[in-house]
Amino acid sequence: MVLDERRMQRNRQRLEAERDRLRQELDRLTAVMDDRERPGLSTHMADHGSEVFEQAKNLAVGERLRETLQSVIKALQKMDRGTYTVCDRCGGQIDPARLKALPHATLCKPCQALMERAPRSR
Numbered sequence: 001m002v003l004d005e006r007r008m009q010r011n012r013q014r015l016e017a018e019r020d021r022l023r024q025e026l027d028r029l030t031a032v033m034d035d036r037e038r039p040g041l042s043t044h045m046a047d048h049g050s051e052v053f054e055q056a057k058n059l060a061v062g063e064r065l066r067e068t069l070q071s072v073i074k075a076l077q078k079m080d081r082g083t084y085t086v087c088d089r090c091g092g093q094i095d096p097a098r099l100k101a102l103p104h105a106t107l108c109k110p111c112q113a114l115m116e117r118a119p120r121s122r
Contacts, residue, residue, distance in 0.1 A: 094106075
């Protein structure tokens with residue numbers, strides 16, 4: 001089943017809105033992190049621990065936001081190239097129902113399952 005033009009346009013609108021939301025959230029998070037005191041400058045050890053925890057949490061959230069933003073941008077680029085519904089791994093079609101649920105998906109469901117089972121290397 002192929003994605004019709006109307007669904008494609010809806011997905012583009014959703015992706016563009018998500019891109020804008022993620023950029024705003026990253027900007028807000030960056031501002032919060034810039035405004036915070038650096039750990040170790042407070043006078044109490046408990047304050048230091050709380051600040052380190054918040055900093056680590058914000059770094060993790062920021063990383064996840066950046067990863068999602070990159071996926072959204074990649075999906076928009078695939079739309080522009082006419083390859084939006086094509087799986088990046090196997091070249092097969094991504095199910096329109098999957099793209100409806102997850103507009104920034106770049107892998108078909110079987111390939112996504114394989115990628116999730118594979119050990120991550122860093």
